[in-house]
C-alpha cells in the first residue's frame with residue numbers, strides 16, 4: 001500500500017503558520033514583511049506564477065511590492081530596479097521571476113540581490129551559506145521537500161537519499177539539505193550510467209530531472225518514499241518525472257502531481273519572506 005502525500009494540506013498548514021507569525025510580529029510592533037516580485041517581459045506562464053505568489057503574500061498579511069518591466073527592458077534597467085529594491089528597507093525579499101527574456105544575463109542580475117533578501121536562495125552567497133550549513137535563505141522547492149518529509153514523519157537521518165538531477169535550483173540544494181539532516185546522499189544526473197541501480201538503493205528518492213516518466217517500477221525499492229519534483233503539461237493533464245500509476249503499491253509514500261511538491265514551493269516562499277524580514281531586523 002502506498003500513501004499519497006498531501007502537499008496541498010501540508011502547504012496550507014505552513015502558510016497559515018506563517019500568517020500567524022506575521023500577525024504576531026506586527027502586533028509586537030515590528031514592521032510588516034514585504035516581498036518584491038520582479039517580472040520582465042510577457043511570458044504568460046511567468047505572469048501566472050507571479051500573480052499567485054502575490055496573492056499568497058497578501059493572504060499571509062505581508063506587503064506586496066511588484067515591478068513589471070517590458071520585454072525590451074535592458075540589463076541596466078532591470079539592474080536599476082533590483083538595486084532600488086535592495087536599498088528599500090520596506091522590502092524584505094526580492095524575487096526575480098525566471099526565465100528572463102533572451103539577451104538578459106540572469107546570473108548577473110541575481111547576483112545584485114543582497115543575501116538577506118534572497119528569498120529564492122539563488123545567489124552564490126546563499127548557495128555558499130547552504131553548503132557550509134550557515135544561517136541563510138534556502139531555495140524554496142528543496143526546503144519544501146524537507147518540510148514534506150518531516151510532516152510525514154519520514155526518518156532522514158541515516159537513510160540513503162538519492163537525488164536525481166543536479167540543477168542549481170533543485171537538485172544541488174536538495175542534496176545539501178539532505179546531507180545537513182544526516183542522510184547518506186547520492187546524486188544521479190544525465191551521465192549516470194545505470195540509473196536504476198542507483199535509485200533502487202534509495203530509502204528517499206527525490207526526482208528533479210525534468211524528464212516525464214523517467215522513473216518507473218524498475219527504479220524503486222519497495223517501501224521507499226518518492227518525491228516527484230517534475231511537472232509536465234500533457235494532453236491528458238499534468239504528470240511528473242515518475243510513472244506513479246505503474247508503481248503498483250510498491251512505494252511506501254509518494255507525492256502526487258499536481259498537489260505534491262508544487263504547493264510547497266509557494267508556501268516556502270512565504271516562510272522565506274518572513275525569515276528575511278527577521279534577518280533584516282536582527283542585523284538592523
Ligand code: ADP
Pocket residue numbers: 164165166167168169170171188189190191192195208209210211214229230
Ligand atoms: P529542474 O529545474 O527540474 O531541476 P533542470 O532541467 O534544470 O531541471 O535539470 C535537470 C537535471 O536532471 C540535470 O541535472 C540533469 O543532469 C538531470 N537529468 C536529466 N535527464 C536525466 C536522466 N535521464 N537521468 C538522470 N538525470 C537526468
